[in-house]
Amino acid sequence: NKRYAVAIDGPSGAGKSTLAKAAAAELGILYVDTGAIYRTIGLYACRREADPHDLAAIITLLPDIQVSMAYGEDGLQRMLLNGEDVTDVIRRPEISRWASVVSAIPEVRAFLLEMQRELARSHSVVMDGRDIGTVVLPQAEVKIFLTASPEIRAQRRMKELEQRGTPQPYNQVLSDILQRDWADSHRETAPLRQAEDALLLDTSHLDFDQSREALLHMIKERI
Numbered sequence: 001n002k003r004y005a006v007a008i009d010g011p012s013g014a015g016k017s018t019l020a021k022a023a024a025a026e027l028g029i030l031y032v033d034t035g036a037i038y039r040t041i042g043l044y045a046c047r048r049e050a051d052p053h054d055l056a057a058i059i060t061l062l063p064d065i066q067v068s069m070a071y072g073e074d075g076l077q078r079m080l081l082n083g084e085d086v087t088d089v090i091r092r093p094e095i096s097r098w099a100s101v102v103s104a105i106p107e108v109r110a111f112l113l114e115m116q117r118e119l120a121r122s123h124s125v126v127m128d129g130r131d132i133g134t135v136v137l138p139q140a141e142v143k144i145f146l147t148a149s150p151e152i153r154a155q156r157r158m159k160e161l162e163q164r165g166t167p168q169p170y171n172q173v174l175s176d177i178l179q180r181d182w183a184d185s186h187r188e189t190a191p192l193r194q195a196e197d198a199l200l201l202d203t204s205h206l207d208f209d210q211s212r213e214a215l216l217h218m219i220k221e222r223i
């Protein structure tokens with residue numbers, strides 16, 4: 001059984017994490033949510049009341065941060081920030097914005113790169129993020145660019161926020177999504193883009209089961 005990696009990139013709200021998690025469970029391999037790692041750094045910056053425009057000051061916080069991941073009995077990834085389990089709090093909308101801020105800083109990306117590569121060296125993985133196929137795992141056996149229209153992504157995100165008990169109006173969710181899309185795809189370091197050898201999966205007109213089937217089909221054809 002040869003080790004392999006599935007890289008899944010795409011904009012926020014495309015359903016990456018739910019689908020990647022389902023695919024990893026089906027394949028019996030590790031699921032790695034890299035957005036959660038950036039969110040953890042974002043949470044730390046937020047708690048330290050950093051100025052989101054003062055990137056140099058954010059960089060000076062890095063030596064104080066120990067990020068690690070643990071896998072629960074349910075096989076799901078938990079995020080630890082200096083030993084504290086922050087898995088749930090990093091999902092808050094203000095932490096999404098902080099994640100986007102810190103993720104544009106090259107020093108932050110460099111700080112996290114080796115941790116992500118090491119996971120893929122030691123396990124077969126389904127890893128999702130923005131730059132997995134382009135930067136983190138350019139040799140991944142399977143690369144998928146998962147997307148959906150901004151409006152559909154906003155609707156899905158609204159439902160998710162409702163279920164988490166933090167509802168937000170549609171216009172707010174859509175404008176957050178458009179703003180994050182723009183920031184993620186226009187930053188200089190590791191911008192969000194489809195790798196040349198990535199397969200495109202647009203889930204705008206697919207429900208969850210159809211998306212999951214399409215994704216698994218793409219993966220199984222290539223491993």
Ligand code: C5P
Pocket residue numbers: 012013034035036038039096099100101103104128129130131132180184
């Ligand atoms: O995927 P998720 O929405 O949890 O990611 C939060 C933020 O982290 C993204 O908006 C993006 O700015 C950043 N990110 C990144 N590179 C990754 C994963 C996430 O820049 N590989």
